[in-house]
Structures are given as structure tokens and as C-alpha cells.
Amino acid sequence: MGMEQAWLIPAIPAAAAGILILFGKYLPRKGDWLSVLAIGTSFVLFFFVLHDLTDALARGGEFTAVHSGREWVRIGSFNLRIGFQVDQLAAVMLAVVSFISLMVQVYSLGYMKGDKRYGWYFAVQSLFAAAMLTLVLADNFLLLYFAWEGVGLCSFLLIGHYHERRSAAEAAKKAFITTRLGDVGLLIGAILLYRSVGTFDMSTIFDAARSGQIDHAYLTAAVLLILLGAMGKSAQFPFHVWLPDAMEGPTPVSALIHAATMVVAGVYLVARTMPHFQVVDGTLVAVTAVGLITTFMSAAMGLVMTDIKRVVAYSTLNSLGLMFIALGAGSVTVALLYVFTHAFFKALLFLASGSVYHATDELEVTQMGGLAKKMPVTAAVFTLGAMSMAGLVPLAGFWNKDELLLSTFENHNIFVYLAVLVSVLITALYMTRLVLLVFTGKPRNEHVYEHAHEPGPAMKLPLLLLGVLTVFAGFVVFDGVGRLMGLPGGFGEFVFTHEPEVFRINAGVTASSILLVLVGIAGGFYFWGGAAERAKAVGEKMPQVYSLLRNKFYMDDAYQWVIDRVVLVVAGVVSWYDRVIVNDTGVNGTADATRFSGFLLKFHETGLMPNYALLMTVGVVVLAVIAFIVGT
Amino acid sequence: MIRLESFLVLSAILFSLGVYGVLARRHAVLILMSVELMLNAASINMVAFAAYTSPERFTGIIFAIFIITVAAAEVGLALAIVLRIFRNRTTANVDEVHQLKW
Numbered sequence: 001m002g003m004e005q006a007w008l009i010p011a012i013p014a015a016a017a018g019i020l021i022l023f024g025k026y027l028p029r030k031g032d033w034l035s036v037l038a039i040g041t042s043f044v045l046f047f048f049v050l051h052d053l054t055d056a057l058a059r060g061g062e063f064t065a066v067h068s069g070r071e072w073v074r075i076g077s078f079n080l081r082i083g084f085q086v087d088q089l090a091a092v093m094l095a096v097v098s099f100i101s102l103m104v105q106v107y108s109l110g111y112m113k114g115d116k117r118y119g120w121y122f123a124v125q126s127l128f129a130a131a132m133l134t135l136v137l138a139d140n141f142l143l144l145y146f147a148w149e150g151v152g153l154c155s156f157l158l159i160g161h162y163h164e165r166r167s168a169a170e171a172a173k174k175a176f177i178t179t180r181l182g183d184v185g186l187l188i189g190a191i192l193l194y195r196s197v198g199t200f201d202m203s204t205i206f207d208a209a210r211s212g213q214i215d216h217a218y219l220t221a222a223v224l225l226i227l228l229g230a231m232g233k234s235a236q237f238p239f240h241v242w243l244p245d246a247m248e249g250p251t252p253v254s255a256l257i258h259a260a261t262m263v264v265a266g267v268y269l270v271a272r273t274m275p276h277f278q279v280v281d282g283t284l285v286a287v288t289a290v291g292l293i294t295t296f297m298s299a300a301m302g303l304v305m306t307d308i309k310r311v312v313a314y315s316t317l318n319s320l321g322l323m324f325i326a327l328g329a330g331s332v333t334v335a336l337l338y339v340f341t342h343a344f345f346k347a348l349l350f351l352a353s354g355s356v357y358h359a360t361d362e363l364e365v366t367q368m369g370g371l372a373k374k375m376p377v378t379a380a381v382f383t384l385g386a387m388s389m390a391g392l393v394p395l396a397g398f399w400n401k402d403e404l405l406l407s408t409f410e411n412h413n414i415f416v417y418l419a420v421l422v423s424v425l426i427t428a429l430y431m432t433r434l435v436l437l438v439f440t441g442k443p444r445n446e447h448v449y450e451h452a453h454e455p456g457p458a459m460k461l462p463l464l465l466l467g468v469l470t471v472f473a474g475f476v477v478f479d480g481v482g483r484l485m486g487l488p489g490g491f492g493e494f495v496f497t498h499e500p501e502v503f504r505i506n507a508g509v510t511a512s513s514i515l516l517v518l519v520g521i522a523g524g525f526y527f528w529g530g531a532a533e534r535a536k537a538v539g540e541k542m543p544q545v546y547s548l549l550r551n552k553f554y555m556d557d558a559y560q561w562v563i564d565r566v567v568l569v570v571a572g573v574v575s576w577y578d579r580v581i582v583n584d585t586g587v588n589g590t591a592d593a594t595r596f597s598g599f600l601l602k603f604h605e606t607g608l609m610p611n612y613a614l615l616m617t618v619g620v621v622v623l624a625v626i627a628f629i630v631g632t
Numbered sequence: 633m634i635r636l637e638s639f640l641v642l643s644a645i646l647f648s649l650g651v652y653g654v655l656a657r658r659h660a661v662l663i664l665m666s667v668e669l670m671l672n673a674a675s676i677n678m679v680a681f682a683a684y685t686s687p688e689r690f691t692g693i694i695f696a697i698f699i700i701t702v703a704a705a706e707v708g709l710a711l712a713i714v715l716r717i718f719r720n721r722t723t724a725n726v727d728e729v730h731q732l733k734w
Contacts (some may be wrong), residue, residue, distance in 0.1 A: 602733075605732075605733035606730060606733065607730035607731060607732045607733030608726070608727065608730045609726045609729070609732070610655060610658075610726055610727070613654055613655055614655050617651055617654075617655060
């Protein structure tokens with residue numbers, strides 16, 4: 001078992017998904033154990049692959065990704081492979097996807113108990129794991145696109161898990177359509193590259209791009225279209241509107257798909273296609289700009305939202321924006337480190353808010369308060385996750401935020417650096433706010449408070465494991481920790497763009513980051529401590545700003561307006577044209593005219609055989625004469 | 633040696649007679665006989681061409697045998713229909729059988 005057998009990692013959950021969809025309801029416990037077993041096996045197999053990879057790296061020399069797989073379709077020169085590749089980038093993603101999937105599925109055993117579509121839920125979970133693992137292993141754009149749509153489909157199915165609720169059905173539709181807008185970009189981008197290079201294989205395309213084989217304007221268009229795909233999936237401005245609504249799905253789904261794995265697929269895609277972005281000037285600036293806008297809008301909205309899951313969702317948007325800023329700095333290391341640590345603490349935050357919801361049936365923080373007394377473990381791990389998100393030393397979130405700041409400080413202009421610093425402050429503010437509102441102070445709703453209780457063991461175990469990782473995952477930046485795990489060194493020497501990056505600390509940058517986080521947390525206590533009166537006062541003092549943020553910058557309304565007034569009107573005209581002109585007039589009209597003329601003509605029939613025979617003969621003779629004249 | 637054209641002329645005359653019979657006769661059985669005449673005209677054509685253009689191959693002759701077979705089957709079927717019409721309407725005059733319309 002080595003890197004050549006990496007295809008087994010997605011294949012096992014895929015097989016489990018197939019069995020569960022077809023025969024799930026005949027299996028004991030509706031087959032949840034099969035789903036967990038499959039992803040567990042994949043997680044174990046990942047270590048074999050990782051071991052093989054570190055062996056290959058230790059051997060030294062130039063390491064190139066190990067390809068495996070087989071031909072699928074060959075039509076002339078068109079060759080389609082189901083090809084997988086293992087390199088450091090894929091290994092990090094594999095670790096994140098397989099581990100978080102396993103944790104979330106174990107958690108779901110407790111969280112989804114008694115759900116009426118319990119078996120279906122686990123079947124789709126398996127399908128998602130298979131698609132996501134294929135996505136990170138794919139070595140050509142077509143297979144990547146296939147998996148890309150696969151995770152989109154699973155996201156749609158899982159957001160709409162409670163589709164009897166109208167808001168859930170609408171949210172699923174919104175998520176699917178919004179990400180599709182980006183997906184089309186990815187598909188066109190991949191086809192453009194195929195037309196230019198003649199293959200979908202990524203490494204060949206990268207070589208062609210580097211050596212300048214592809215026309216520059218053409219490559220720019222392709223890269224920007226691929227970026228569009230990444231923006232859609234990673235919910236970057238202006239596609240970010242779908243992610244907060246996606247919280248309609250079950251909470252473990254939000255943890256898995258809309259925090260740790262699927263939404264970072266865009267970051268992965270940009271990291272994977274980084275050679276393109278580096279060849280074309282200006283595209284990295286676009287990446288940075290998109291990341292900055294997303295970071296700021298989401299951080300500002302996170303300050304005022306009152307739905308616990310939505311606040312966490314805005315913090316996810318915030319993190320995704322920061323990952324894009326890291327990519328904009330050209331640093332795959334920082335972006336992937338962010339993906340890696342973010343997966344743990346964000347999944348933890350979601351799963352912890354899931355256990356709050358599971359116990360109280362309440363998502364509004366205005367109804368909570370003082371829950372720490374009733375559910376101390378949940379409160380502890382949630383606080384841990386929130387502080388990691390805020391970037392408190394020495395939790396996981398601190399290290400990636402520090403690396404990000406350092407890399408923006410060195411690679412971007414000072415404006416971007418200061419902007420990221422401000423976002424650090426805001427993040428600390430609203431994460432503190434969330435913890436204070438949910439877990440401290442007086443209970444605002446006695447009924448909710450009465451119901452609160454700690455979750456069962458199936459839910460507690462993932463929370464504790466993720467809590468431990470939230471404390472320790474950040475230490476992978478150190479060489480010593482990396483070597484202890486059998487890697488060549490710290491994270492920067494494992495995943496990098498061109499050459500290994502050694503972990504450094506710039507005293508000024510680190511000090512300012514720590515200071516700002518502490519100021520943010522203190523500010524959180526100042527504004528939202530006790531009965532949160534100071535925050536209310538601020539909100540009342542600036543009602544326009546408050547309502548602007550509460551209404552999500554009116555972007556949802558603007559999109560709705562465009563859909564109602566433009567898209568639906570145009571669609572109405574097109575569908576009228578199709579129905580009336582094409583179908584009723586063109587297709588049915590011809591048929592009706594034929595039938596009606598037949599109806600009129602049939603009354604001229606005599607029914608006499610000799611008449612018919614005579615006409616036939618005359619006809620043949622006339623035709624013969626014409627043929628004779630024309631022929632000569 | 634009789635020339636090929638003589639056979640073709642004979643065949644044409646027979647065919648024309650057949651056409652005339654089909655158009656002019658009123659009795660169904662006579663019309664059938666005229667149809668047979670036309671089929672035979674075609675058979676003569678086949679055999680004549682076969683003998684004159686490629687005597688080493690039997691294509692035309694086999695065609696003629698097929699035509700005879702099909703003609704026999706056709707007459708069997710057609711006479712049965714004529715018989716049914718006569719039973720029903722006590723006539724085999726095609727002018728009086730004009731139900732074949734809307």
C-alpha cells in the first residue's frame with residue numbers, strides 16, 4: 001500500500017455510498033456503521049500513503065507527484081484518465097478531509113439519531129467523502145470538475161436535508177445555483193486550457209503555461225475563469241451570499257461541508273493552479289482583492305448577527321477571505337496551513353454549536369445565556385475554538401494568523417497588512433461576543449436554559465478530539481514537531497510553492513497580532529459583558545450602520561431584485577418564445593396544418609378502385625416522360 | 633438468332649395489355665388476370681436480359697422464379713378477397729365496390 005494505491009481512499013467511501021443508496025434500508029441501523037467504517041478505513045489508508053510520501057521525500061532529490069489511475073475514454077487523440085496524484089498539497093487535504101469526515105460522521109451518530117432520513121443522511125455523507133477525496137487527488141481538470149460538481153450535489157442534498165421546511169429548500173437551491181455560476185467558469189477555464197494544450201492533465205498544462213506555450217491573453221482568461229470557480233465554491237464576494245443560508249442544513253453538515261472541507265476546495269484549487277497565477281501578472285492581485293472584500297464584509301456582519309450558526313458561518317467567510325489573501329501573497333504554505341488548522345477549530349465551533357442546538361432546540365443567541373453552567377464541556381471546547389479563531393496564543397489559529405500576517409507584511413503593500421490587522425481585531429471582538437452571549441451572563445430564556453444538557457458520548461468524543469487538536473495542530477509549523485511525525489520538517493518545508501519556507505517569527509508582527517487579539521477580546525468583554533448594554537448603545541447610536549449590517553449590506557435583496565426583475569423577466573420572454581413560437585406554431589402548427597388539409601381532402605375520395613389505378617398509371621407515365629426529357 | 637430487342641418489345645406489348653386490362657375491365661377476376669400479364673411481362677424482361685447480357689450468372693432467372701412464386705401467392709390471396717367480396721355483395725364488379733373511402 002503506497003502512493004500508487006491512493007485511489008482506494010476515495011473508492012472505499014464511494015462503494016459504501018453505492019451500497020447505502022441501494023440497500024441502506026435493509027441494513028441493520030440503516031447502515032450508519034458502514035459509512036463510518038468506510039471513512040475510517042480511508043483515514044487509516046491515508047497514513048500508509050503519507051508514510052510512503054515521507055519516505056520518497058526523505059530519499060531526497062527532485063520530488064514529483066506520484067500519478068496513478070487508468071485510462072477511461074480514448075477517442076482519437078482525446079484521452080480521458082481517471083487519474084490520481086499524491087503530493088504534499090494533496091496529502092494535507094487528505095488529512096483534513098478524511099479526519100474531519102470521520103469526526104463528523106461519528107458525531108452524527110448521536111446528533112442525527114431518530115431522524116426520519118437517517119440512512120439517506122449517511123449515504124450522502126459517504127458520497128460527499130468520496131467526491132471530496134477524489135477532488136483533492138485528481139490529476140486532471142476533468143476529473144477535478146466531476147468531483148467538484150459531486151461535492152456541490154452533496155452540499156445541495158445535505159443543506160436541503162429538512163426540505164419540508166421551505167427555508168431549507170430555498171437555501172439548498174440558493175447554494176447550488178450560486179456555486180454553479182462559478183462552476184461554469186471553472187469548466188470553461190478548463191476547456192480553454194484543453195483547447196490550447198490538448199490535454200486536461202494538470203502537470204502538462206502547468207509546464208506549457210510556464211514555458212509560455214499558451215497565448216498570454218488566452219491564459220489570462222482561463223486563469224480568471226478558474227478563479228471564478230474557486231470564488232463560487234469558497235463563497236468569496238460576490239458569491240458569499242449562499243454560505244450563511246447554507247446553515248439550514250444539519251449542524252454536522254455545516255461543520256464538514258461548509259467549514260472544513262468543501263468551501264476550502266476553492267482555496268485548494270487556487271493553490272493547485274498557483275503556477276498559472278504566478279505566470280499571469282495581476283491575477284494574484286485579483287485574488288487578494290476578492291479575499292479582502294470578503295474578509296471585511298463578513299467580519300462586519302459577524303458583529304451583529306444573532307444566530308449562533310450564522311455568526312460561525314460569517315467567521316468561516318472571514319477565514320476563507322484570509323486564505324485568499326494568503327494565496328494572493330503567492331504563499332501556498334500559509335494558505336494550506338490556514339486550511340489545516342482552520343478545519344479543526346471551525347469544525348469544533350460548529351459541532352459545539354450543534355450540541356447547543358441539539359440540547360436546546362434554539363439557535364438565537366438572544367434566547368441563550370448562562371449555558372456554561374449546564375454544559376461545561378461544550379462551553380469549554382466552544383471557547384477554545386472561538387479563541388483559536390480569534391488567534392489567541394498558542395492555539396492553532398494563532399500560528400496561521402501569524403504566518404499570514406508575516407507573509408502579507410513581506411509580499412503585499414502596507415495597506416493590505418493593516419487591513420488584515422484590523423480584521424484580526426474584529427474577529428477577536430465578535431468571537432468573544434458570541435462566547436459571552438451564549439455561555440455567560442443570566443439566562444435570557446428560562447425554558448431554553450432548563451433544557452440545556454451535555455451531549456452523549458458519540459457527540460462528546462469528536463468534540464474532545466477536535467478540542468485537543470485545536471490546541472496542538474498549530475505546532476506543526478515547528479521543525480521539531482514535523483520531524484517527530486516523520487515529515488522532513490515543519491509545515492513550511494512540507495508544503496511550499498517553490499522552495500521550503502522556514503518558520504520565522506518577526507517580533508514586531510507577532511507582538512502587534514497578540515496585542516490586537518487581546519484588545520479585541522477585552523473589547524468584547526467591554527461591549528458585550530454583563531447584559532451587553534454598551535453594545536446596544538453603540539447600535540442605537542448608529543442605526544444606519546446597524547441595519548446595513550443586519551441586512552447583509554442589502555446584497556441578498558439586490559440579488560433578489562435582479563432575479564425578480566431581470567432574470568425572471570428575460571426567462572419569461574424566452575419561455576414564451578419557446579412555448580408559443582417554437583412549440584405551438586412551429587412544431588404543433590405544422591402537424592395541425594397537415595392534419596387539417598388531410599381532413600379537407602379526404603372528402604374528394606371516390607372509393608372506386610379503377611380511378612385510383614388510372615391515376616396511378618397516368619402518374620407513372622407522366623413521371624416517365626419527365627424523366628425521359630430531363631434525362632436527355 | 634433472335635435479337636434482345638424483340639423480347640423487350642414482346643414484354644412491352646404484354647405489359648401494356650396488362651395495364652389496359654387493369655384499367656378497362658370491371659370484373660375483379662379479369663383485373664387479376666391482367667395483373668398476372670404484367671408480372672409475366674416483367675419475368676420475360678428478366679430472363680431475356682439474363683440470357684443475353686450475363687449467361688454465366690443466374691440472377692435474372694432466379695428473379696423470374698421468385699416472381700412466379702410471389703405471383704402464385706398473390707393470386708391465392710387476391711382470389712380469396714374477391715371471393716369474400718362476392719359472398720358479401722353478390723357482385724365482383726369493381727365499380728359497385730366503392731366503400732374504400734372516408
